Structures are given as C-alpha cells and as structure tokens.
Amino acid sequence: MLNARMLNARTLNARMLNARRACSARKRDRRLRGGRGRLAVSLRVAVIGAGPAGATAAYCLAKAGVEVDVYEASGGVGGLARSVGLWGQTVGLGPQHFFSTDPRVNELWLEVIGGDYEMVEPVTRIHPPRAALSTARLGALIRQWQRAQATPPTFAHLRAALPTFAHPGVALSTSRLGARIRQWQRPRTALPAFAHLRAALPTFAHPGAALSTSRLGALIRQWQRPQATLPTFAHLRAALPTFAHPGAALSTSRLGALIRQWQRARTALPAFAHPRQGPGEVYSRMCEFVEKQGGRVHLNTPVARLVLDDGRVTGVQLNNDGVREHDHVVSSMPLAVLTGRLPDVPAEVAAAGAQLTLCNTVVVFLRTNAQSVFPDTWVNVRDPDLHTGRITNFDNWVPAAKHGEPETILALEYWCTSEHDFWRWEDEEYVRFAREELIDTGLVEAGEVLDGVALRVPKSIPVYRESQLQHQAVVEEHLKGLAGLEVIGPHGPFARNRQDFSILMGLLAAENIVEDAGHDLWADPATHAHPATSRITATGLAY
Template sequence: MVNGSGASAHDGQDIDVDVAIIGAGPAGLTAGYLLTKRGLSVAIIEQDPRYVGGISRTVEHEGYRFDIGGHRFFSKSQAVVDLWNEILPDDFIQRPRMSRIYYEGKFYSYPLRAFEALFNLGVIRSGLCMASYVKAKAFPKKTVRSFEDWTINQFGQKLYSIFFKTYTEKVWGMPCDTMSADWAAQRIKGLSLGAAVLDGFKRSLGLNKKPNDGMQTKTLLETFRYPRLGPGMMWEAARDKITAAGGTILMGHAMKQLAADGQGGWRLSATRADGGESVIRARHAISSAPMRELASRLHPLPKTSIEASDLKYRDFLTVALKIRSEDLFPDNWIYIHDSKVKVGRIQNFRSWSPEMVPDESVACVGLEYFCFEGDDLWAASDEDLVALATREMEILGLARPDQVIGGVVVRQEKAYPVYDDAYAANVAAMRAELESTHPTLHMVGRNGMHRYNNQDHAMMTAMLTVENIVAQARVYDIWCVNEDAEYHEAGSEGDAAGLPETRAPHIAPPHGTPSADQAAALASLRAVPTPIKPAKAA
C-alpha cells in the first residue's frame, strides 16, 4: 500500500506476490491494474519518490502543471480507449489539435501542408524544393540504410535539409546518416509531398475543400481527448485503484537486482534513498526499465549484456516559464527548426488544458531541450537554464524578457530509445536469450522494449502480457504491437476492436551486419513455433 507521502507500509520487509513489476509508468501501471482485476497479487517499484506515470507524469509547481513531453490521448485500439474510460471515466476533455513548425520566422503546419510550405518558402526556394523532389522520385537511393536516405527518397534533398535534418539532429544529438531508417518509417510513413502538392492545386481551384494534411488516404485527427489536469491524472487514478485492490506500490525504490530463484520465479531487491532495501519474491516479473539497465542488474548475467550495454538513450529537460500574457500562441506545441536557438520544442500548457494554468493572466510554456545526461545542458544550473529559455523566447519573437515572472526546470532521463545502426540486432539478441531462458520475465513499454512506442502502444504491450501471464503461456507476441510502423495520429479512434491478432514472432531485419552471436540469436528466435491463437471470450 502507499500512504500519503508516497512511502510504503512494506519498506524494509520481504513481500511475496504473484507478479513483481519494475516501473510505475503507463505499461507498469496498466499491468498492475489489470492483474489485480484478475485476482493476482502485485508489487510495483518506482524510482521517483513522488510521481507515477514515468514520462507521462504531470509535474506540479506552485499550482502550475507541466506535461512532460506532451501526451495526446488517442488510440486506434478500442481496448485501450475502453481502459482509459474505465480508469478515468469523468475527467476527459476534448481539445483542438494544433502543432506547427517554426523556421526562419515563419510558421508551417505539421504535418507539412506542401502547398503552404512552398508558398512560405518563396518562388526560388520552392522551385529548388520541387526540382529536388522530382529528382528523388526519378532517381531514388536504391540502398536505404539511414533516416537521411529514407527522408530524401520521400521528400527530396532540399526539403529534407529544411524540415527534417536540423530538428532531427537537435533532438537526437547524432547525424541523420547514422540513424536507422526505422525511425523515419515509424514516425513519418504515409506523408506524401506529391499527394499534398496535387491536393494544394485542387484547393486553389476550389475543387477540394478538405484539410490539406499531406496524407495519402488517411485523415489526421483534429481533436483529441486529454485529462483536465494532465496525463498524470490518469496514472494517479490507476495507482489508487491498484492499491485499493490490495496491490503494493513502493515509491522511491530503485531496482538493485533481479535474480532468478532457480524454480522459475524471481527475487527483486530494491534500494531506497536512505540506503534501506526491500525484497519482492514473485512467480513472474514485468520490467519496463530500460533494457540496458535490466541486463546489468539481472542474475545470472545474460550472455547478451554486452549487446544491451550498447543500447543508447536520449534525455531531455523542460524549462517551464510563467509569462505575463493571457496567451502566446494557439498551438499545443511548436517544433523549432531554427538553428539560432537550442530549444527543440515549445509546449503551451493552456492549449492542452486551461485547468493546468491557474491564473488567466499568465501563460505557461515549456521549452524542451534535448540532451545527453551529463552534457553541458543537462549539467547547467536551473537558474542558467531559465535565463537561456527566456533569451530564446525573445530571439524567436514569442515573448519579451520583462514578461517572464518565473520558471522551473524538470529533467527526464532516458526519454527516447535511440535507433542507431546497431540497435535492432542488439535488441533481437537480448530478446531471444531472455525469452528462451526466462519465460516468466516479461519486457514491456517504451524503454522495456527499446522501442519508440506511444503511450497507447506501451499500454497494449502490458495488456497482452497480462493475458500471457493468466494463460501461463506466450499466447500473444507483444512485439507485434506497433509493428506496422504507420503515422500514429491518422485514422479514427478505436478503429481496431479488441486485442490484436496473434502473429508468429518477428524481428525486423537489423541494419548492418550482426555479429555471429547476434545472428545465432536471431536464428534461434525465428525457430520459435507460432504461438497458440487465444480462445474467444465466452
């Protein structure tokens, strides 16, 4: 149980449960909630001493609430939508969707509306963009290995350099030609410049009055649901339901070791800030911890710990500024493609929910800086970061320094799993070993699977894992979640009813040549028989 301060009644004691869960983010809390509904006992450890929700938490400072990264509640899975409604039935609001790109003093719709973009760029630059696009379509790169290759093939060199290269390298801190093409395929697949330009001309002639969103056969959501006090409201409600059902949540507990007990079960030890330790014994273990951290804390140490140690993550920090102004811009957020500033994205918290900003005369914005833990930005003092954010708002023409009346900094470790050339082979090797040697260990969520999943995808991996635990068999292959790699804000909410179809285990071919051990791991994985199809519910 959790008391009001976030401490646990079980601190320093041994706990015996059916399932131990590492991490109280969307995946961990979804698993905990569904397991307790099915009558199983759970214990969850969470490193943060105060907040649940992981990167989907909502931080509060002086009555102002900050969303860490921006989380629209939209899913094509009706099962996920139903679960959101079940956990938080009365606190969703409907919000308009708007996000734009800022480049050289002008705003561009996101996703790109090609006709608008070409108009804003001017005749000469637009002509160069179109010529570059035609060239890319006529003579595409035959070998597509990197983000750069994929995006140039899709949009041409010129538009790639304007709208993708600067921002992407700012976010990831690495050259685009070293990033896996998987990233582009997952996040911007379905956007078509050619279709958008044709649609733009039709609109100019009055032949098409539908939104020009640059999508081929897909519609982009124009509104989304959002908890009125931020996404943390959802996960605080899930936490409360878990504890009310008898589950245990240990706040301020970091994983020390996850040891196999030799009988198919687990012993999870966790340390507190005061140096104390709690021990959880369980038949199953669910981990949403970063794969790299899990591998280093497993006992016995997995053979693929070397591959796991090569997995990389990108961190970021949010500088939330209170600005004396009723509002600054209507967007939920703005992508900053301008190289004159370090900020990558700016959130407008009132546009997410008016209730997150208690003073109607004050705007509250969050400037997001992408960095690596320990670099100059990460190590800068909060005072220096607030000053930097204030200067950059002035450079961008969005606010004057004399309007800023306060600020606070929130740091987020391991926000994004990095898709470099080696990540797919390293993930495949670790997955193959752990699935074959530890059938009662389950990896879920964004960092748990080293996969850039959205919140609803993370939840679905937990939902399928719960079904596998209850069935005592790997009925569902959770790695099929989000495998189609399509644009994640297209289509209609709840398009997919029920749980997804089970498919045979599959890992995307790694980019680059895997080592002999990695190749053997992949071969072993592909040899696993097709899982049993789940029985239909009565």
C-alpha cells in the same frame, strides 16, 4: 571456423535450455492457476516502473485479484506522461497526449478516467517557418523587372530570381500577385495556365489547369485567414497532384478541396481526449486502484537487481530492503538498464546491452504574463541556432488544468546524454538558458517571462543508431529465455514512446500472467492489432 562452430553450438545449447526452462515455467503457472485462465492460488507479481505500461499492467493484474507490488524509482507515477503542479496549474512534461484507435485501449482508458476529460484540437507547426517572400520584396523585384524588360515578367523570371532572395519560401500575396497575373494576361489571348507556372516551378503536376486572377486571389485569402503562417508555393505544389483531372480548369470548388486538404496536413494529429488534471491523472488513478485492492505502490524505490533461480525470475532485490519474492516480474525498465540488473549475464549480452544507450530529458517550464502567446498546442523547433527541440503552450490544452490562473506556462524540452556537461547544470542555469532561447524565437518579449522551473528525467529516450536492432536482438534472445519475466514499456521490445502502445503492452502482459494468453510481446506490434477500430469523442467511445 572452429571457433564459429563452437559458438554456434553454445548458442544452440543455450536456446534448448531456455526453451526447456520456459516450458517448465508454463506448466508451473498452469498448476498455480488450476488450468488455463483460472487463478487457483494467489499470485504475487512485481511491476517495475509506474509509467503508462507499468501502471496499466498493475491495474489489470489487481482487477484479476493478483497481489501487486509496483516499484517506481522516481517520486511520482506516469513516467514521461506524469502530471506536474506548477504555479497553481497542472501541466505535463511537454506535449504528452493519448490517442488510440484500438477498442481495448480506449475502453480501458475511459474505464479509468470516466468523463473527466476534454477534447483537444491540436495545432502544431515547425519553427522557424519557411521564410516568406514579403509583399515589399516581391513588389520591388517586379518593379525592377519592369524597368529592365520590354515584356511583362513571368513566373519563369520569378523562379530565376528566387535564389537572390534571402528568404526563398515564396508567400502568396493577393493584391500584388493578382496584379502581376493581370499584367501577364493583357498581352496574350489565352488565359495563363498552371503550365506557365510549371515552367517556372517544374514540380507542378497539372499543366492544363487555367490560372484565374480572381480565383487565385480568393484561394490566397482563404489560405491566409485560418493559418498562423503564410502559405507558400511549396504548399500549393504539394497539393496540386491531388487533382483528379489534370486538364481541368482551376475552379473555386476544386481549390477549396485543395486548401482543406492542406489544412488537414498541417495539423497531422487528430483531436484527442486529455484528462482535466493532466496526462498523468489516468495512471495516478490506476495506482490508487491497485492500493485499494491491497497492492502496494513503492515510490522512490529503485530495483537494484532481479533475482533468478534456475533460469526463472523469482523476485527483486531493492537498494534499501533486501529481496522481495514474486511469482512473476513485469519490467518496463529500458533494456539497457534491465540487462545491467540481471545476474550472471553472458559477456556478449552485457556488451550488447551497453550499446543500447539512453538519452536524458530536461524540461524547463517558464511562467509568462502574456496571454495567447501563440495559437499552437506545441511547436517543433528546427532552428540550428537553438538547442530546444520543442515548445509546448499549455494555454491551448485543457482550460480546466489552469484552475483559473491567468498566466501562461510554456515548456521547453532539451535532450542530452549523461556524459554531457548540460546534464550537470544547476536549475538556475537551465531557466536562464531557456528564457534566452524563448526570447530568441520571437514568441515572447523579454519582459513577459516571470520565472521558471527545471525538471530532469534521466534515461528517458533511447538513442537510435544503425546497430540498435542488432544489439537488441542479442538482448532479446537472452531475456526471452528467462521464465517469469514480462518485458514491456516504451523502451522494451519496440521503442515507441506512445501512451496507447504502452497501455496495450501492459494489458497484454497482464493477460499473459492471469490467463496464460501467450501474447508474444516481442513480436511486431501489428500482430496485436485489433480487427475493429474506435475513437474517443466528447461524448464517449465511437466505433
């Protein structure tokens, strides 16, 4: 009990000291500004990281006349949203895309990119798809039933037999399933209803809807035409509850509405705007603007430590060039890394930061001579026999990024920790491994893969654990007490690897420095939501 009381007292004293330091820092900043919202004296600000958040913060600060230095550890800007030039084409690190409904974010994005973008209609799916019951297998099952049964088979028989199939995801077949319905109708005076289907598949919600051969066949054909994979009974089952009148007969118009809803659900993402020169073009232009305004963008320049003076961050120490003094520091480093770059960190804070572990990304680009390899923008892989988690097909993004090259570039993504042997492989091993996995998916033939390139992105994704919020709260408490520091980015207060969120955090951080806006960047993102909505279209911004 005594130890607990002493710990609580220490924590309370630390919080009071941090509050006094923060108040003193705010007063100092106001003197520099000559009042709220005005810069009376030029400020020097360091921005750590040139990803979407850091580049946006630097851009907005430069617009306000602030002297900005951007320190980027890698050799390029954009972070995971960077553009990569390969084999005469421009690609990204997987399906990195931008979409927002926030007018502030959209206006800023269009301000930078202008009209140099195209709209992408994303199509995604999961591999392997739910295995479909083939027409041959269904026909064989029906014939087997017919030989053994005196009465025509029902969906109840189908349900009973499904577990015997190697592929339980039942695909709808027009002719054979229609024939089965007609067979079932003949000995009965009443039309079969979804109640009969519900008896076989109990999760159907609307038992009164009549089942019609021709209408169901038309529905199946509608489903099959626009889809790359066959619809299954699971899709029908999921969509049936949307009927407004449970007892209503099955009609073409109602089923048309049902299928349109299913199609929308299959492509969960709306159309988004994509720069013609890849996702990193926006952030490259932001950094170019910073340099035109007199700022500096230092590539291959990691920050070794942050410099503190009486609870205030006053600059950064570089590996190769001593200490650089700054009035403010904006950090988009992961919290785990940032904690390790601070001097005199309490033991409990250092321990909590060490628990916020990070994962590395390996992207393997494969060049193929196949065209229109598959219709999807990207494919999420859920095959336990494969190690890749996602495959991106850059043929289905922006045509201008291909620069007239005929080959198709695919990107396979892998994730691992620094301790894993996979992280230490040679480039040739990555390419060979990814090629074998791509062929195993059946998306390309063995002879269609020409060559490949591997690209490593260290400490790119947080590893989520149940205790993450607990450890993050300890780190947050310490960082919030440091004046002159703004923490942003996808690994900052909220781990969201989305460009729109990162852009917003960079914008708000700049407002905190220039206007003393007081945005709480540690607060729930919902607190920063704009009351209006907008979206980017092919012709500009629509409200």
